[in-house]
Amino acid sequence: MDLEYGPQYDDFRAEVVSFIKENEKTKLTGPPRSESRVEWQQKLIDNGYFARSIPKEYGGYGGDMDIIKLRIIAEEFAKSPIPKPAGGQGIQMLVPTLLSLGTEEQKQEYIKPTLRGEILWCQGYSEPNSGSDLASLQTKAELDGDEWVINGQKIWTSTAHLSQMCFILVRTEPDAPKHQGISYLLMPMDSEGIDRRPIKQMTGDSDFNELFLTDVRIPAKNIVGARGEGWKVANATLGHERGSLADPNVTQNRLNSLIDLMKNETIDGQRVIDKPIFRDRLLSIQGRLMAQQSNALRILSSQINKEQDANLAKVIVKLQGTELRHELEGLAIDAMGELGTLYEDSPHLRDNGAWQMTYMYYLGLIIGGGTNQIQKNIISERALGMPKEPKIQGA
């Protein structure tokens, strides 16, 4: 057991700290893709604080894949109000996919502008009749000369209204078994035939969209991997999404805010944190979070020490993390009582309604990214070696 990063990283940490100090006051204005945002993103890349291990030729920093350095960068950035590197599905999911499975031309064309924040991506996976059973998707694409012609419907497409591109799963081999008939295409969002309808969600926001695709034509070369291999390509990226949904270190920040809230809110003049049942709920959440943080250390360690197995530790993160976060946000609402139900403008509103918003949002994340029931299937099948549900004939 050794939780020290070692003195060889002291200089590196000092460099990061001094960069942050110099740039702490940076304020980003304007919408996504605006000049100041792209410039900032490029500055982070130039200094190796973003896209660190991505090769220079594709617009990255071209550094070594040193997990501890990445960790130090994340730790120091988290401590400061400095603008964080942009994220999103393009950066988190598409770039890793193209790096491992894309053609040279695709890497050249898309990775750099995606990293710089000039191209935003959305994900065209789910369909109205293909949610948990994603591989049953029916949106089809047919090759017509040197173009794919796409017809069908996608749903839960987040940020589609902001995106220039969509990585989309379509059925190209209708006669093949369902997992082998899918291809992974790259679809420009300004193509003719894309009709977008926003979905208003329970939070009141519209983060998601439905996409209706009618004879959308895109170049034949916009396929990642071979025809019929889209399921494998997509699975490579789903792994990237799951890991990022419930970081216990982010939840720790939220717990600190909850402790402050419970010290400030009063009932009959008594602080909520002094009420034993409320305090016990808080401490019980803290205990669960501490377990998840220890689990995260083990995962980090397995990334540094390749021989260490942490498969089970990894596959439980999304299930455990989203459930805990939802409960944490819910405790804050209970601590506020009726006040916790205020959501829109009110002189009594706390934290701009963030607790209700996040409480609902995390219910969305319990469902999204593979529902937590699907997560339990994955844990039992892939980590515990239990059998799959027998297939119903014809399904």
Next chain:
Amino acid sequence: MYFGLSEEQKSLEENIHRFLEDNASLDVIKAVANGESEKAQQVHQGIIDLGLSGLVVPEEYGGLELNMLFATVVASALGSGTAPVPYAGSYVMAPIAINLGGDEQQKSNWLPKIAGGECVIGVGLSEYVGAREDSGIEFSNGKLSGRCLFLIDGKDADAYLLADKSGQLFLVDSSSSGITVTELTTVDKTRTSIELVLDKVDAEILPNSSNKEVIEKVLDAGRLMLAADTVGAAQVMLDKSVAYSLERKQFGRLIGSFQAVKHMCAEMAAELEPCHSMIWHAAHCQDKVPEEARLMACQTKAHVSEVGKQVSKTATEVHGGMGFTDELGLHYWFKRIGLNRQLLGSPELIREEAGKLQGFDQ
């Protein structure tokens, strides 16, 4: 950076597992539970031969001077085998207390005997943690009087390590006059528990234990050992559940192919897997990060107890009617986890302490 067990720790764990498989099978556990205590004696001698009694004793007193992570590995391995032996009290809490709180003479008198497996020390801190039935001890004119409940490893012990309400620690020779011992038969028959009544009994003060620092360290260590024991026991219950679900057929298929059963197992695994990391982390804090050790020990004991409760219930359910039988014997693990939960503070009691540690009451 490496978070996990070393090769040496893994091989120690494996050795204990192998020893218990060979020497403390379910038949042996059942015999011990039915009163054949000589069988427990043999297992006890076996773990002494493995060096476990002197694991945390300093080298200069004949021990191995290994750290709390080693001790945690041992506790978890003993829990997985529901080993009918003294450990957390006699071989971890007592030597830590004597080493930190005792004077030179006490150390050189007791520590080599503990390390050599020549004495067992029962540990009674229940009254310090939370006194029941007005129990408690008082010291005056060199004599201890009062009552202690639920001494850990206390049966047939050569001496007792006891605390008064202030946290001051005492050593009492079990052959002194004025001691009445009553056995307390808990649900967990793999370990023993006793009640002591003391009437003006000769006692040695551990002179360096008058501030709370020593008892807090002893308590942190004990709570971690109990948590580790629960993690080991719960892991076996999960493993047995998965194995059973892959043997048992109903409606023409393995019950492990039903989502209801799969999800029960997934939930157990999702809760339990982080607990392994948590006990290692808590041990590491006791070894290297003292400022985090107390909170970590409290929260680890509390959280692991909650997970243990859930796993032991769910695992029993996965086994259906068989889970309820003595024949299958799953209940030994269930009861072991049940006793660990209450010893040295139930989760609610410990969380209250964890809140105070963080100044929530201020």
